Amino acid sequence: MDLTPHERFPFPEANDPGNGALDLQILAEAIDAKCVTMLADLRRMVNRPMRLVTLNGNGPNTIIANAFFDMFTAGAGQWVSQIDTTGVLSFDVTQMSGMGTTPGVYRLGVIALTNPAVVVTANSIRTIRLTATIPVSDPSVFPAPSTTAIKRSQTNVYECGVGVTDMQCELEFATAFPQTTVLDAEITHANVGSNLVLLTGSVMYLYRVGDVDI
Amino acid sequence: MPGTTSLGLRYPLMGETVDATSWQNLANDIDALMTSIKTIRDKAFRTPTASIGVLGSAVNSASTVLVDQQFTIVHWDTNSMVNLGVNNDRITVPAGVWYVRFTCNSYTGTTTSTYSRVMVRDTLGNQWGSQSTGSGITGGQGFGPFSVSTVILANQTVGIKGSMQWTGTGGPAVWGGGCELQVYRLREAADV
Numbered sequence: 001m002d003l004t005p006h007e008r009f010p011f012p013e014a015n016d017p018g019n020g021a022l023d024l025q026i027l028a029e030a031i032d033a034k035c036v037t038m039l040a041d042l043r044r045m046v047n048r049p050m051r052l053v054t055l056n057g058n059g060p061n062t063i064i065a066n067a068f069f070d071m072f073t074a075g076a077g078q079w080v081s082q083i084d085t086t087g088v089l090s091f092d093v094t095q096m097s098g099m100g101t102t103p104g105v106y107r108l109g110v111i112a113l114t115n116p117a118v119v120v121t122a123n124s125i126r127t128i129r130l131t132a133t134i135p136v137s138d139p140s141v142f143p144a145p146s147t148t149a150i151k152r153s154q155t156n157v158y159e160c161g162v163g164v165t166d167m168q169c170e171l172e173f174a175t176a177f178p179q180t181t182v183l184d185a186e187i188t189h190a191n192v193g194s195n196l197v198l199l200t201g202s203v204m205y206l207y208r209v210g211d212v213d214i
Numbered sequence: 215m216p217g218t219t220s221l222g223l224r225y226p227l228m229g230e231t232v233d234a235t236s237w238q239n240l241a242n243d244i245d246a247l248m249t250s251i252k253t254i255r256d257k258a259f260r261t262p263t264a265s266i267g268v269l270g271s272a273v274n275s276a277s278t279v280l281v282d283q284q285f286t287i288v289h290w291d292t293n294s295m296v297n298l299g300v301n302n303d304r305i306t307v308p309a310g311v312w313y314v315r316f317t318c319n320s321y322t323g324t325t326t327s328t329y330s331r332v333m334v335r336d337t338l339g340n341q342w343g344s345q346s347t348g349s350g351i352t353g354g355q356g357f358g359p360f361s362v363s364t365v366i367l368a369n370q371t372v373g374i375k376g377s378m379q380w381t382g383t384g385g386p387a388v389w390g391g392g393c394e395l396q397v398y399r400l401r402e403a404a405d406v
Binding site for chain 2: 019020021022024025027028029031032033035036038039042043045046047048050052054082083085109111113157160162164165166167168170201203205207
């Protein structure tokens with residue numbers, strides 16, 4: 001039995017005794033194994049891990065001024081999962097642990113629509129901040145290190161007297177080791193006249209962009 | 215005639231006569247397998263994408279009203295998702311999860327402008343993302359450019375639109391050229 005030069009498919013040599021059925025079986029199983037691997041690789045690329053949630057009703061009137069506030073708490077009770085490929089969504093798109101811990105490049109995005117509950121403080125700032133706390137040390141090393149790196153992205157918008165303000169922020173980051181990256185999406189504002197409300201139409205998403213190496 | 219462990223490629227049992235049918239069965243199974251691999255490969259490497267834009271300016275005469283941008287040119291369209299002759303305000307995407315970006319150039323022509331907003335929405339009435347800016351500007355100075363990008367879940371074929379809004383006095387607001395709506399598919403709506 002000989003093998004093809006690249007993919008190592010078996011075929012009978014000239015002096016082999018010749019068992020057509022067995023030769024075909026061995027060839028078929030070799031093709032089967034190669035194709036299973038190929039399909040798995042392709043599906044891993046096509047079936048990109050992803051979470052997408054939308055706010056389908058206004059959040060509670062709880063975002064106080066001048067303090068960072070968790071986005072999920074700001075929309076408590078109103079977030080609706082649109083897609084969650086991991087199947088373990090605990091209504092927290094910002095915890096990558098549910099995405100699996102596969103190293104790779106990821107993108108986190110937030111669109112926040114906000115309005116003061118009562119009084120508009122004209123020209124006051126509103127901010128959304130995204131943070132990724134990424135393990136950057138090899139967990140296979142003993143003793144286990146626990147070094148992390150912080151990646152952060154931020155958007156500021158000033159209210160103009162209209163009230164409703166729409167803000168967008170995205171953060172891309174890479175994870176090198178199979179450990180949990182903790183993500184935070186937060187909002188703050190200086191509308192001291194009253195608390196802020198997160199409005200219906202707000203969106204959060206997290207998905208795997210691709211491999212960190214090839 | 216048994217099949218292989220995972221994919222069921224047919225081969226003859228030991229002791230069976232290997233004839234033309236034996237080869238034909240295996241060849242047909244490999245043929246079908248290659249077709250299914252090609253289908254998934256195309257999804258992986260030939261992502262549908264489109265970009266449409268505006269040559270010249272766009273007018274939004276009414277203050278506070280959110281209007282859909284009217285597009286005039288197709289920059290690219292790899293999946294026949296654009297027909298500006300029928301619907302010049304959208305890219306019609308098949309089911310999937312899509313990354314969408316809408317950008318508008320600055321506008322002029324108003325007496326005052328206090329607020330401006332761009333938004334991505336679909337023809338089912340869903341709002342998928344928006345970005346606004348605000349400042350008291352007088353004398354017809356321009357706002358912008360503006361851009362919003364977002365992720366959209368389409369469970370069925372749906373039109374994606376870019377909309378814009380301004381608040382102030384005077385007008386109409388004349389948005390300069392360079393407005394663009396772009397989409398590319400991130401993944402299928404369900405695993406393949």
